[in-house]
Structures are given as structure tokens and as C-alpha cells.
Amino acid sequence: MDLQYFFELFFGGLTRGSIYALIALGYTLVYGIIELINFAHGEVYMIGAFTALIVAGVLGMFGFPAVAVLIIAALAAVLWAAAYGYTIEKVAYKPLRGAPRLSPLISAIGMSIFLQNYVILAQTSDFVPFPRLLPDLDFLEYIGYIMGPSDFIILVTSMLTMICLSLFIRYTRMGKAMRATAQNRKMALLLGIDADRIISLTFIVGSALAAIGGVLIASHMGQVNFNIGFLAGLKAFTAAVLGGIGSIPGAMVGGLVLGLCESFTTGYFSGNYEDVLAFGILILILIFRPDGILGKAKVQKV
Amino acid sequence: MKRIVKAALVAVWFMVLTFPLMGIKVNSVAKTLTWRWDRTALMGAATFFLALLWGWCFERKARGLPIISLPPGGAGRRPESGPGVRRGILLAVLAGMIAMPLLSSIYQTNIMISALLYVMLALGLNIVVGLAGQLVLGYVAFYAVGAYTYGLLHQYFGLGFWTCLPLGGVMAVIFGLILGFPVLRLRGDYLAIVTLGFGEIVRLTLQNWSSVTGGPRGISNIPRPELFGLQMGIEESSIYIYYLVLAAVLITILVISRLKNSRVGLALQALREDEIACEAMGIDVTRVKLSAFALGSCWAGFAGVIFAAKTTYINPASFTFMESAMILSMVVLGGMGSIVGVAAAAMLLILVPEYLRAFSEYRMLIFGAVMVLMMIFRPQGLVTGEKRRYRVPGENRARQTVEASHEARA
Amino acid sequence: MKPVLEVTSLSQNFGGLRALNDVDLTVREGEIVALIGPNGAGKTTFFNCITGIYTPTEGDVFLHMPDGEKARLNGRKPHKITAMGMARTFQNIRLFPEMTVLENVMIGRHCRTRAGILGALLRDRGTRREEQASVERSYELLRSVHLHTLYNETAKNLPYGAQRRLEIARAMATEPHMLLLDEPAAGMNPHETRELEDLVREIRDSRKLSVLLIEHDMGMVMSLSDRIYVMEYGSRIAAGTPEEIRANPQVIKAYLGEEAHA
Numbered sequence: 001m002d003l004q005y006f007f008e009l010f011f012g013g014l015t016r017g018s019i020y021a022l023i024a025l026g027y028t029l030v031y032g033i034i035e036l037i038n039f040a041h042g043e044v045y046m047i048g049a050f051t052a053l054i055v056a057g058v059l060g061m062f063g064f065p066a067v068a069v070l071i072i073a074a075l076a077a078v079l080w081a082a083a084y085g086y087t088i089e090k091v092a093y094k095p096l097r098g099a100p101r102l103s104p105l106i107s108a109i110g111m112s113i114f115l116q117n118y119v120i121l122a123q124t125s126d127f128v129p130f131p132r133l134l135p136d137l138d139f140l141e142y143i144g145y146i147m148g149p150s151d152f153i154i155l156v157t158s159m160l161t162m163i164c165l166s167l168f169i170r171y172t173r174m175g176k177a178m179r180a181t182a183q184n185r186k187m188a189l190l191l192g193i194d195a196d197r198i199i200s201l202t203f204i205v206g207s208a209l210a211a212i213g214g215v216l217i218a219s220h221m222g223q224v225n226f227n228i229g230f231l232a233g234l235k236a237f238t239a240a241v242l243g244g245i246g247s248i249p250g251a252m253v254g255g256l257v258l259g260l261c262e263s264f265t266t267g268y269f270s271g272n273y274e275d276v277l278a279f280g281i282l283i284l285i286l287i288f289r290p291d292g293i294l295g296k297a298k299v300q301k302v
Numbered sequence: 303m304k305r306i307v308k309a310a311l312v313a314v315w316f317m318v319l320t321f322p323l324m325g326i327k328v329n330s331v332a333k334t335l336t337w338r339w340d341r342t343a344l345m346g347a348a349t350f351f352l353a354l355l356w357g358w359c360f361e362r363k364a365r366g367l368p369i370i371s372l373p374p375g376g377a378g379r380r381p382e383s384g385p386g387v388r389r390g391i392l393l394a395v396l397a398g399m400i401a402m403p404l405l406s407s408i409y410q411t412n413i414m415i416s417a418l419l420y421v422m423l424a425l426g427l428n429i430v431v432g433l434a435g436q437l438v439l440g441y442v443a444f445y446a447v448g449a450y451t452y453g454l455l456h457q458y459f460g461l462g463f464w465t466c467l468p469l470g471g472v473m474a475v476i477f478g479l480i481l482g483f484p485v486l487r488l489r490g491d492y493l494a495i496v497t498l499g500f501g502e503i504v505r506l507t508l509q510n511w512s513s514v515t516g517g518p519r520g521i522s523n524i525p526r527p528e529l530f531g532l533q534m535g536i537e538e539s540s541i542y543i544y545y546l547v548l549a550a551v552l553i554t555i556l557v558i559s560r561l562k563n564s565r566v567g568l569a570l571q572a573l574r575e576d577e578i579a580c581e582a583m584g585i586d587v588t589r590v591k592l593s594a595f596a597l598g599s600c601w602a603g604f605a606g607v608i609f610a611a612k613t614t615y616i617n618p619a620s621f622t623f624m625e626s627a628m629i630l631s632m633v634v635l636g637g638m639g640s641i642v643g644v645a646a647a648a649m650l651l652i653l654v655p656e657y658l659r660a661f662s663e664y665r666m667l668i669f670g671a672v673m674v675l676m677m678i679f680r681p682q683g684l685v686t687g688e689k690r691r692y693r694v695p696g697e698n699r700a701r702q703t704v705e706a707s708h709e710a711r712a
Numbered sequence: 713m714k715p716v717l718e719v720t721s722l723s724q725n726f727g728g729l730r731a732l733n734d735v736d737l738t739v740r741e742g743e744i745v746a747l748i749g750p751n752g753a754g755k756t757t758f759f760n761c762i763t764g765i766y767t768p769t770e771g772d773v774f775l776h777m778p779d780g781e782k783a784r785l786n787g788r789k790p791h792k793i794t795a796m797g798m799a800r801t802f803q804n805i806r807l808f809p810e811m812t813v814l815e816n817v818m819i820g821r822h823c824r825t826r827a828g829i830l831g832a833l834l835r836d837r838g839t840r841r842e843e844q845a846s847v848e849r850s851y852e853l854l855r856s857v858h859l860h861t862l863y864n865e866t867a868k869n870l871p872y873g874a875q876r877r878l879e880i881a882r883a884m885a886t887e888p889h890m891l892l893l894d895e896p897a898a899g900m901n902p903h904e905t906r907e908l909e910d911l912v913r914e915i916r917d918s919r920k921l922s923v924l925l926i927e928h929d930m931g932m933v934m935s936l937s938d939r940i941y942v943m944e945y946g947s948r949i950a951a952g953t954p955e956e957i958r959a960n961p962q963v964i965k966a967y968l969g970e971e972a973h974a
Contacts, residue, residue, distance in 0.1 A: 037491050050323060057328030061335050076322070083319050095360070095678045102437050102490050103677045106634055109439070110673025113627055117667040122323040122341075129330060230623070234502070237495065272510040279499035279506075286492050287484045557833055564832030565825055565843065568811075572819045575808035582763065582802075584794035584823030584886050593829065692814055693844065694851045694863060 009267040010260070015151040015220075017259020018158035022213035023236030024243070024251035025165065026085075026206030032182040032246035033202050034097075039108035040088050041210060042233020043115035046226065048081035048211025049130070049218040050119060056131050070133045077211040085207025086200055088115075094196070112230075119226040126225065133219040154216045161212055162252055165205070169248060174201060182246065231275065238282040244292025253293060309353035316349040317342050359679055392642075399548055403541045411544050415612055417652040418547040419605050424632040424648040425554050425641065426601025431630065432638035433562060434594035435574025437494040439626055440481075440501020444474040444599035446621035448606020450508060453521035453616050463527035467607050474603025475596045477504075482595035486588055501626055509618040520617025527611050543612050550608065551645075554601060559641050561597070563690050570594055571639065624666065631669045634676050637683020647684065713740040715776055716890050716922045717762070717798070722771035724754075724761050724946075731757045733947045734771070737924075739890065744916055744923045746933045749943035750966065755926045756803055758943070759894055763800050764790040778889055795823040799888035801879040803895045803926070809868035813859055816867050816878055817850035820885025850885055857881045857911060873904040877911070884915065891915070893925040897932055905929055909936050934958070942966070 023045055030038045056073040064072070092111045096104040134150045169175040181188040181198045189195055217232070218224045235258065243254025258278060266274050285292065324345055327336040403411045427441045448470035455461040455469065481500050485493055508515045515521070526539045527546060534542060561567050569590045572580040581587050610616050628651070636647030651672070655665035676683065717739040724732040732754050739745045747755050760766045762773045762785060773785040775798055785793055794800075799820075808816050825846055831839035854860040857877040862870065870878060876896055883891060893912070897905045909932055916923055927933050933940060933954070940957045942950040944966045950957060957963055 035491075037495060047323070054322045054326050054328055057330050058326060058335060060330075061328075061333065080319070080322060087315075087319060092674050092678075099677070099681065102435070102494075103681055105437065105491050105494060106630070107674045107677040109627055110631065110670045110677070112670070113624070113631075113666055114670030114674065117664075117670060119323060121663065121667065122320070123327070131330065234498070241495075273506070276503050276506045276510075279503045282499045283484075283496050283503075286488060286496050290488070290492060560835060561829070561832050564829075564835075564839070565822065565827045565846075566829055566832050568815060568819050569822055571811060571815075572808050572822075575810060576806050578765065578790075579802065579806035579808065580819075581765075581790040582794060582800055582806075583820050583882065584791045584799075585819070586789075586791045597829070689812060689864065689866075690815075691864070692847045694814070694860075695848055 005267070009263045011151060011155070012267075013260035013263030014256060015154045015259070016263060017239075017256035018155055018162075019213045019217050019232075019255070020236045020239040020258055021252045021255025022158050022161060022209050022216075023232060024239040024255045025162070025248065026210045027237050027240040028243075028245055028248060028251040029178075029202045029206045031240070033178065033185070033199055034093070034104075035101075036093060036104050036108065037237065038093075038203075038206075039105070039233070040092070040111040040115055041085075041206065042229030042231075042236070043112050043119075044081050044085050044088070044207045044229070045210035045214040045232055045236075046224070046229030047084050047115065047119065047214075048077040048207075049214035049224045049228065050123060050128075051080045051211075052077035052133070052215045052218065053128060053130050053224060056133060060131060066133075069131075073133060074212070074215050077215050078208045081207045081211030081214070082204040084115075085203040085210075089200060089203040094199075112233075116226050116229070123226075127223045128225065130218040130222050130224050132222065133215070150220045154220060157212065157216060161209060165209065166248065168205075174198075178202060234282075235275075235278050238278050238285075241282060241285050241290075242292055247292065250292055257293075305354065305357055309350050309357070312353040313346045313350035317346040320345050363679060403544045408537050408540050411540050412612075413653070413656050415540070415544050415547050417649050417656075418544075418551050419609055419612070420629065420632065420652050421551050421645050421648040422547070422554050422601055422605045422608075423629050424636070424644050425551075425558055426598050426605070427629050428633050428636075428639065428641070428644045429558060429561070429570070429601075430594050430598035431633050432640070432644065433567065433570040433574060434591065434598075435490075435638075436591065436594060437490055437497075438595075438598070439494045439498035439623070439630065440504070441497075441598070441602060441629055442621045442623070442626040443481075443501040443504040444477055444602035445606040445609070445625070446504055446508060446618070447474045447477045447599075448603035449610040449616045449620075450515065450521070450606075451603070452607040452610040453524050454515070456524055457521055463525065463607070463611050467604060470607035471600045471603040474599040474606065478595040478599030479592060481599075482592045486591055498623065498626075501621075501623060505618050505621050508621070516617075518617060518619070520615065520619075521610075522615040524610050524614045524616065526614060527608075543608070547608055547612075550604060555641060555645065562639070562641070566590075566593060574639075627673075628666075628669055631673045633683075635672050635684060637685045640683060640685045643683050643685025713742065715740050716743075717924065718772075718774040718776070718782075719762060720772045720774075722758070722761060722773065723769050724757055724766060725769045731946050732761060732768075733945075735943070735946075735948045737941055737948070737951075739922045739924050741922055742916065742920065743938045744912065744925070744936055746937035746940045747924060747926050747943065748928070748930075748933055748940060749949075753943040754946040755943055756894060757946075759800060759892055759926065762793075763798065763892065764788050764793045775890060791823065794886050794888075797886075797888050798890040798892065799883035799886045800892035801876070801883050801894055801896060803898065805872075805875050805879055807867045807875055807878060807882070809866070811867055812863065813854065813865050813867055813870065813878060814847070814850055814863040817853055817882050817885045818846055820882040821846045821850060824885075824887055850881075853881045853884050854878075856884075856915070873900045873908075876900065877908070880911070880915075884919070889921045891921050891923045893923065893927075895926050895928060897927060897929045905932055908932075912936060 023041065026041045026044070027038060030036060030041070052073040055076040056069050059069045059072060088111055092107045093104050096107055134153050169179060177188070177193045177198050178201065180191070181193060181195055185195055188198070236255070239254035239258045240251045241254070242258055243250025243252070258281065261281065262274050262277060265277050321342055325338050325342040327338060402414060423441070423445060427438065430436050430438050430441070451470040451473045452463065452466040455466050481497065485496050488496060509518050511517070526534070527543060529542060569580070569585050570593070572583065572585060573587060573590050573594070577587060632648040632651055633644050635651065636644030651669065655661045655668070661668070715738050717737070719735065719737040722732055722735045723730065735758060737747070747758065749755055757766070761768045764785065767787050775783050775785055775796055777783060777797065783796060808819065825842050827839045827842055851860055851863060854863055857880060859874060859878055859881065862874070867875070867878065876899075880893065880896065896912070897908055900908060912923060912925070913936070915921065937954060939951065939953055941948060942957060942963050949966060950960045950963045952960065
């Protein structure tokens with residue numbers, strides 16, 4: 001096997017993995033705070049991609065320059081996805097606080113199905129071509145033989161986003177409040193942290209990250225449909241679990257590891273069972289090491 | 303007034319929220335752009351009223367009032383008149399079901415067959431989710447196992463329907479146990495995800511293992527069930543299958559209601575209510591969980607075989623996660639653990655979109671909404687309170703006291 | 713008197729935390745023994761350890777069976793331990809809330825009955841007879857805790873004190889010879905507490921079992937128990953009759969003293 005092929009797979013895996021990581025962060029943030037698998041998260045990612053597609057389409061028709069289209073479309077995607085995330089929480093999860101554990105999960109599954117079909121009805125159930133929003137940067141040509149320019153942009157953008165998130169969580173007031181709430185919700189309440197606001201914020205941040213991932217991947221793949229959120233969501237959830245759900249660095253590492261695994265199996269063995277691999281990893285991790293690579297074991301309370 | 307302002311704000315919020323997706327349609331190939339203001343306006347109006355209704359529902363919920371009150375099924379209120387009336391209704395429904403294929407077209411018979419198959423599936427899932435409280439999201443995998451058991455055994459060994467029916471059940475049970483063993487220790491939400499992954503793995507394997515399963519094209523020319531070597535046209539055959547499914551559903555109902563009220567059934571329900579207390583009461587949780595998986599998957603296996611025989615053609619596309627979610631929403635709507643409720647919900651959710659053409663597009667949208675709304679406003683499902691009556695020593699006195707306490711509260 | 717429950721140098725670690733440290737405890741036939749100590753002393757952990765919810769890190773737990781056999785409980789699963797004749801209640805009530813009062817007790821009968829899936833489907837004579845026997849037995853138990861009139865009520869609708877009594881009836885349905893009660897009087901008013909005291913005594917006398925209970929109500933502990941063990945910070949700090957405990961300076965300092973100040 002030659003080295004160039006190896007590097008192609010390696011960077012392909014990193015690109016793919018960094019998208020998984022972006023979406024996985026949304027799962028992990030929400031799980032960390034309200035212990036809910038936000039099933040509708042994949043749909044927020046899909047809606048982000050669709051919003052970018054529509055806004056870019058409108059702007060393109062009015063003849064905006066490519067860079068402006070990219071920036072405005074991405075911004076719109078982030079804003080609307082955040083709004084969707086916020087609304088989903090208010091409608092489907094907030095009324096269920098304190099309900100038995102499975103109720104919000106079933107509600108989340110319902111929300112996910114609802115949103116998919118909402119997009120089918122509002123737009124279409126077919127694949128829609130996505131405009132090539134990512135610019136071809138000339139200076140990237142010399143690395144072109146191991147990774148495409150869009151790969152490079154995806155990698156850099158998602159890394160930058162993750163660094164920003166880490167800084168936000170670590171240093172800002174709201175980030176600190178989020179961490180506190182994740183560790184002990186009751187205590188945080190006693191200390192005067194408004195848990196409802198923090199939960200909303202978590203959904204907004206997670207959804208915004210998913211939208212960035214959605215725009216990046218959609219312009220890389222060149223098409224979207226209503227169903228892209230399901231698979232991407234599940235894989236991102238796998239990544240989150242792999243890294244230890246609730247852990248932010250865990251989600252990043254998990255995403256990258258999963259991306260690399262997929263890329264190498266596809267490259268060296270066969271692409272047919274790529275998804276089976278992801279689900280297999282998910283099941284094995286949940287069964288044998290449910291706290292993930294970077295998670296901590298918890299004692300069950302009686 | 304405050305409520306109206308609030309509802310108006312909600313309406314504006316939703317108009318903005320849904321504007322890009324609902325209000326704009328871009329065709330990038332034809333380079334056309336359609337603004338659909340009418341839809342956005344409609345959205346605003348609809349959400350305005352929904353917001354009012356939403357607020358009203360929450361107020362009622364906060365005051366502890368029921369949002370929907372159903373007269374029958376709310377048993378326990380009047381144990382004397384309950385069973386008689388209910389038996390009458392059930393007998394009437396049964397008579398209608400038996401007469402149905404003779405009175406209606408083959409098209410409608412076919413719809414009814416698939417509705418009944420869903421009743422069977424929903425009742426099977428009800429054992430696992432409703433009685434035992436194990437949220438399984440990959441239930442359709444066992445349905446697929448049943449269908450492919452028949453398809454493959456017929457294709458490679460020429461086995462017939464009646465041989466394959468029990469085998470399909472057995473294969474599904476084996477798969478249920480394969481899934482059941484490793485997930486024993488998993489908590490509720492992790493269990494849900496693992497079973498979802500399992501379901502997808504089964505589907506993807508069927509799709510990619512082309513040399514054996516025919517890949518995405520699936521298996522065709524599966525024979526319909528035979529009846530003592532009788533030659534049947536498509537119409538007779540459909541009617542035959544209809545009665546077959548009806549019988550299967552009746553057997554399912556009989557088995558599950560007996561199971562529910564047995565020692566094993568009580569253990570299943572205890573598991574749903576509190577796993578730790580269940581163990582402390584001397585119940586072997588491992589065994590009970592595995593029984594739940596085995597019993598639940600068994601019905602899906604049978605239903606799968608019948609499905610394959612009905613359609614004569616199967617492919618992996620029939621066994622997606624959406625299918626599992628649909629079956630789950632029937633259980634949720636009907637009421638976890640309730641047999642009548644789940645059966646009725648399955649019929650309702652299949653037949654209403656089928657007969658009201660206007661609804662059929664919105665079918666899955668409704669399924670999703672049903673799951674969310676039920677969890678919020680009526681998590682116990684439409685039909686609840688199917689309390690079983692036990693014969694206790696000194697029954698009459700005790701009953702009077704219970705009655706008295708009921709009246710005192712009412 | 714013969715011992716029924718024998719615990720020797722029991723320790724439990726959670727990660728780096730030592731929740732139980734070298735605890736010895738014996739309950740003899742027909743005794744009512746109390747386990748007391750400040751919150752967080754490790755009393756409930758002790759219960760969880762001996763009933764199989766946790767596996768002890770070190771030490772031994774023995775249960776003497778009525779036939780004279782001595783069984784080691786370490787590492788056995790909770791349901792096995794219950795089947796061997798040691799039943800428990802929970803500090804934070806763990807009933808089966810959506811099921812009826814009678815059904816709650818009937819579930820306690822699970823490990824003493826046999827009917828399987830086949831029996832459930834066929835509903836043969838044996839199964840029906842077993843079920844009816846189970847109903848009657850459970851009803852009798854409900855009568856003994858004065859809940860029989862409410863047998864068809866949903867468990868979650870019972871008042872708090874009644875839920876505690878139902879938990880005891882449910883535990884009794886497993887036919888234990890060793891009964892563990894985790895704060896049975898918590899949340900009860902003085903009148904209910906006195907009734908509970910009588911109930912525990914009566915159960916002990918009529919069913920010939922031994923009782924180990926965790927309790928904070930000192931009045932109840934002192935009047936009810938034959939012997940008392942005191943724990944603090946996961947260790948046993950004293951053991952003896954109520955009089956001895958009342959006079960023990962270490963206990964007064966650690967526990968009663970704290971209470972006296974408050």
C-alpha cells in the first residue's frame with residue numbers, strides 16, 4: 001500500500017471525523033446537562049443544511065458574490081438551526097422535565113420523525129443539489145494530492161469551531177454555568193444559576209455547531225435530502241459515546257476516531273459495510289465500556 | 303388578553319422559524335424562485351390557535367384534569383356495567399371483522415390485512431415496551447428476520463408457508479436472544495440506541511449481502527400460503543390471508559392477555575416499574591428480560607412470515623427504522639401495556655391515513671406528533687386503568703369498601 | 713441463641729472512597745436489631761452490600777438457613793438472596809407504583825411460586841390453583857398490615873405511611889426468616905410510628921423471624937430493639953443493648969450528642 005493512498009485515507013477520515021465531532025458535541029452537551037439523547041439533533045443538522053441551501057439559492061439568484069453567499073448562507077443556517085434547537089427543547093422536552101426517563105426519549109424520537117416529514121412536506125423528499133459554496137483556494141493546490149480543498153476547509157473550520165467552543169465553555173460566565181449545571185443541577189440551582197436558561201443555551205450552542213457541520217458536509221457532498229440527519233446523527237452519537245458521553249474533548253476524539261476507522265475500512269477493505277462498522281462500534285462500546293474512552297464510571301444509586 | 307398576545311408572539315416566532323423552509327422554494331436547475339407567502343400566513347394562523355390550545359391544555363394538566371376523557375376503557379369506575387358492555391362492543395367488532403372481506407373490495411381487504419399485521423406487531427412490541435418497559439427501537443429487525451426466513455428457506459430449500467411460519471418465529475426468538483444477552487445490563491436509553499443499531503445492522507446486512515439475500519432487490523416470487531393444495535386466484539388468496547391474519551391476531555390477543563395476567567406477566571410489569579425493587583423481590587431480572595425479548599420478537603417473526611406471503615416480494619426497504627418508530631408510536635398512543643388500546647391505536651394509525659386521502663401525506667408527520675403530544679399530555683396512553691379483578695377472601699365486604707372510597711373521592 | 717445473619721469485617725470501596733470499613737454485625741434468631749448512625753454513615757450501603765446490590769470488596773456475609781445450613785452471600789445476585797430468605801424494604805420507597813396494592817404483594821410471591829410461560833398460556837388447574845393461593849396469601853398479608861380494604865387501589869395513590877406498610881407486606885410475601893427494614897418510620901407521624909412498632913413486634917413473634925432495621929427515630933429504636941449497632945464514617949463505633957448505647961460516651965458524642973444540640 002503506498003503512502004499517498006494512506007494519507008488520502010487519513011485526511012479523508014479526519015475530515016469526516018471532524019464533522020462527526022461537530023455534531024457529537026451537540027449530543028454530548030445536551031446529555032451532560034439533562035441526560036437525554038436528543039434524537040432530533042440529526043434533524044437540526046439537516047435543517048441547517050437545507051436553510052443554507054435555500055438562502056444560498058435566493059442570494060445566488062440576486063447575483064451576490066460567492067464569498068458573500070457563503071457567509072450569509074452559513075450565518076442563516078446557524079441562526080435558524082439554533083432557533084429550531086431552542087424551539088424543539090421548549091416544545092418537546094421542557095414539559096417533560098421530571099417525567100420518567102423514557103418519556104423525553106420517546107418524545108425526542110417523535111420530534112425527529114416529525115421534523116423529517118416536515119421537511120418532506122415543506123420542500124421535497126428528493127435529493128436536492130447543493131451549491132458549491134466552498135471556494136477553491138489556489139494556495140491549496142500543492143496539498144491537493146492528499147486532500148481536496150474542501151476537505152482542508154472543513155478540517156480547519158471545524159477545528160477552529162471546536163477551539164472556540166472549548167474557550168467559551170472554559171472561560172465565559174455562561175460556559176462556567178453550563179459546566180456547573182452539568183455536574184450538579186440541584187447545586188447549580190441553589191447557587192442561583194437559572195437551569196432553564198442554561199438548558200436553552202445548551203440546545204442553541206449544540207444546534208449551531210450541528211448547522212456548521214451541516215453546511216460544510218452538504219457543500220462537500222453536493223446534495224442533501226431529508227434523511228441525511230438520521231445516519232449522521234446516529235454516527236455522531238456513536239462518536240459521542242465512543243469518547244464518553246457528556247465529555248466535550250471525548251466527543252472530539254470520538255468523532256475523529258470514528259472518522260478514521262470508517263475511512264480506513266472503506267479504503268482497505270470494502271465500503272459496503274461502512275455503516276455496519278459504525279453501528280457495531282456503537283453497540284460494542286455501549287455494552288463493554290459505556291463510559292467511553294474518556295468518560296468516568298458512575299456508581300448506580302439505590 | 304395576555305394569552306392572546308402570547309399566542310400571537312408564538313405565531314410570529316413560528317412564522318419566522320419556518321419561513322425559509324416553508325416560504326421559499328428554490329429550483330436551482332431551472333433557476334426559479336417561488337415565494338409562498340400563503341403558506342407562511344397559514345402557518346402563522348395555525349400556530350396562533352395551536353398556541354392557545356397548548357396553553358389551555360397545560361392549564362388543565364396543571365389542575366390535574368384530563369385533557370381527553372374517554373368513556374369506555376376507563377375501567378375500575380363501574381366494575382358492574384364495564385365487562386358486559388365491553389364484551390358486547392368487542393363481539394360486534396369481531397363480527398364486523400369476520401364479515402368484512404365478504405362485503406368489501408379486494409383493495410380494502412388488502413388494506414385491512416396490513417392493518418391487522420400492524421396490530422400483531424404492535425401487540426408484540428407491547429410485550430417488550432409496554433409490559434416489561436424495555437424501550438426497543440429495532441423491533442422491525444425481528445419482522446425482517448421472519449420475512450427473510452420464509453423468503454430464503456423457500457428460495458433455497460423450497461419450504462412452504464406452513465413450515466416456515468413456526469421457523470420464522472423460532473428464528474426471530476433466536477435473534478431476540480442474541481440481542482437480549484448482551485444488552486441485559488444496559489440502562490433504558492442506552493438499550494434504545496443499541497437496539498436501534500441492531501435493527502440497522504440487520505437491515506444493512508440484508509442489503510449488502512447480495513449473494514445470499516438478493517441485496518437491495520430482495521427476494522421475489524414468494525408463494526402465498528397454500529390450503530390443502532387448493533388452487534386459488536389472487537382474490538381468494540387475499541381473503542384466505544385475511545382470515546389467516548385475523549386468526550393470528552386473535553391468537554396474539556388471547557396469548558398476550560393471558561400472559562399479562564399471569565405470574566410471568568406480573569414479573570414483566572414489575573420490571574417496568576422498578577428494576578431494583580423487582581430484583582429485591584426475588585425475581586430473576588435476567589430471565590424476565592430475556593423472556594420479554596423472546597416473547598416480543600416471536601410475534602414479529604410470525605408477522606414477518608405472513609407479510610412475505612402476502613406481498614410475495616420482500617426487500618430491505620420494508621424494514622427501516624421508520625417502521626420501528628411507527629410500531630412504537632402505536633404502542634405509545636394505545637397505552638403501554640394495554641391490549642385493547644394498542645390494537646385500536648394500530649388500526650387507527652393505519653386506517654385513518656389510508657381512508658382519508660388528505661391525511662395520507664401527513665401520515666408520518668402525525669406519527670411523530672402523536673409521540674410527542676402523548677408523552678406530554680397523556681403518557682399513559684389513550685386506554686388506561688385495565689385493572690384485573692382478583693377473587694379475594696370475603697370479597698363482598700371488601701368490594702363495598704373500595705366502592706365507598708371511590709364514591710367518597712368522586 | 714443461634715445467629716441468623718453474620719457479617720464479618722465487611723468493607724466496600726467505591727473507586728478511592730471507602731464507604732464501609734471493617735464492619736462486624738450479628739443478628740440472632742428472633743432478635744430485633746437496629747443499625748443507627750448519622751446520615752452518610754454507610755447504613756444503606758451496608759444493606760446494599762449484604763443484599764447483593766453491591767459486591768463487598770472485603771469481608772464475609774453469612775446467612776444461616778432454617779435447616780441449619782450456613783450460606784455465604786458474597787457476590788450472589790439480589791434475587792438469589794431474597795429466595796434464600798432475606799428480604800428488605802427501601803429507604804426511598806420502591807413500590808411498583810402503577811400496579812395495585814394486591815399485585816404489589818403478589819410479586820413478592822414470585823420466588824415462592826412456579827408457574828411459567830406455558831402455564832400462563834394454558835391456564836391449567838395447577839396454575840389457577842397456585843394463582844388463587846397466591847392471591848389469598850397476599851390478601852392475608854395485607855390484612856396483617858391493615859391494607860386489605862384497599863387491595864384494588866393503585867399503589868401510588870396510597871398515603872405515605874400506608875406505602876411503607878405495603879413495602880413491609882411485600883417483603884413478607886417472599887417468606888423471609890431475616891427481614892431488613894431501611895428507615896421504616898421515615899415520614900410517619902408519632903401515632904403511625906407507634907403502630908409500626910407494634911407491627912414489627914407482631915411480625916417477629918407470629919412469623920418467627922429476625923429483624924435488622926435502620927432507623928433515625930430514637931424513641932422507636934430504643935423501645936423496639938434488643939440490640940443496637942452504631943456506625944459513623946463507614947465504621948462500627950459501638951454495639952450493645954439500648955441501655956449500653958445510651959450510656960456510651962462515644963455514641964453520645966458522634967450521634968446522640970449531635971441530636972441533643974439540634
